[in-house]
Amino acid sequence: MRIDPxxxxxxxxxxxxxxxxxxxxxxxxxxxxxxxxxxxAAAHISPFHFHRIFxxxxxxxxxxxIKRVRLERSLKLLAHNKSKNLTHIATASGFxxxxxxxxxxxxxxxxxxxxxxxxxxxxxxxxELQTAMYGPDHRHQLGRLPVxxxxxGFVVTMREIPPRTVAYIRVLRPYExxxxxxxxxxxxxxxxxxxxxxxxxxxxxxxxxxIVAMEDCRYDVAVEVPDLVPTxxxxxxxxxxxxxxxxxxxxxxxxxxxxxxxxxxxWLPASKYAPADLxxxxxxxxxxxxxxxxHFELHAQIPVARAx
Numbered sequence: 001m002r003i004d005p006x007x008x009x010x011x012x013x014x015x016x017x018x019x020x021x022x023x024x025x026x027x028x029x030x031x032x033x034x035x036x037x038x039x040x041a042a043a044h045i046s047p048f049h050f051h052r053i054f055x056x057x058x059x060x061x062x063x064x065x066i067k068r069v070r071l072e073r074s075l076k077l078l079a080h081n082k083s084k085n086l087t088h089i090a091t092a093s094g095f096x097x098x099x100x101x102x103x104x105x106x107x108x109x110x111x112x113x114x115x116x117x118x119x120x121x122x123x124x125x126x127x128e129l130q131t132a133m134y135g136p137d138h139r140h141q142l143g144r145l146p147v148x149x150x151x152x153g154f155v156v157t158m159r160e161i162p163p164r165t166v167a168y169i170r171v172l173r174p175y176e177x178x179x180x181x182x183x184x185x186x187x188x189x190x191x192x193x194x195x196x197x198x199x200x201x202x203x204x205x206x207x208x209x210x211i212v213a214m215e216d217c218r219y220d221v222a223v224e225v226p227d228l229v230p231t232x233x234x235x236x237x238x239x240x241x242x243x244x245x246x247x248x249x250x251x252x253x254x255x256x257x258x259x260x261x262x263x264x265x266x267w268l269p270a271s272k273y274a275p276a277d278l279x280x281x282x283x284x285x286x287x288x289x290x291x292x293x294x295h296f297e298l299h300a301q302i303p304v305a306r307a308x
Contacts, residue, residue, distance in 0.1 A: 011233040018043040019234040030094045070094045075211045122210045145261035154247045166222035167230045174219035183221045184288045200224040203282035244301040259300045273304035
């Protein structure tokens with residue numbers, strides 16, 4: 001059985017609520033020894049039933065999910081860790097040892113970490129994104145911005161952001177039409193009567209779309225809220241204080257893509273920072289999709305930490 005996350009019935013929403021808690025627990029403890037009993041307890045489901053429900057929703061077992069996410073984190077660290085210290089990357093990705101990391105990496109990608117062609121993978125993922133979002137006559141609009149080019153005159157601002165709690169709806173397969181904006185509408189319908197509709201709205205992807213296959217990406221539509229506990233498909237997440245590098249944007253989606261390319265490809269390598277272990281954010285100026293689906297006003301933010 002495969003659970004459809006778009007189903008609005010109470011039973012499905014009950015499962016989604018608990019599986020969101022499970023995934024949040026995994027992401028918060030990825031560097032630790034994650035045990036089934038602890039994940040099941042976070043989801044408030046017995047370990048006996050947990051495996052079946054998790055696989056029905058996500059299409060993979062908990063162990064497969066953990067290993068894949070750890071390997072995807074290692075690719076992100078390989079891309080942005082200036083020292084390329086494999087022992088540090090292995091530990092930071094949650095592997096017990098360098099040998100465990102190297103073995104798992106080769107099983108999934110066919111080569112050792114040092115021999116992996118990361119640029120080839122990034123080019124492949126960008127091509128998949130271009131194909132999914134635009135027809136052949138317009139796919140060039142999402143072409144990668146070359147390193148050290150800044151035709152839009154992007155200006156990077158550093159900001160300190162305090163801890164914040166958000167209510168979110170998690171979107172699987174976010175590149176399919178209607179999925180993200182539909183989730184935003186549902187979250188707005190929940191937030192407005194409670195007086196939260198004009199709080200800070202965020203969008204963030206747990207995966208790096210330059211590295212992770214589109215079908216494995218998860219995108220959260222979120223709004224800052226007080227300390228409350230939502231239910232059903234609406235989850236709750238606490239972000240720590242963070243330093244972000246941000247660019248203010250007012251324009252089409254391709255402008256945002258160029259800004260992200262500039263931040264990661266040009267600004268970050270020349271800075272004294274490395275990406276923090278947090279998702280990149282779209283911090284909306286006003287409500288999400290307030291200007292439709294071709295013009296966006298937001299701050300593109302990447303959380304950063306001092307480079308090692």
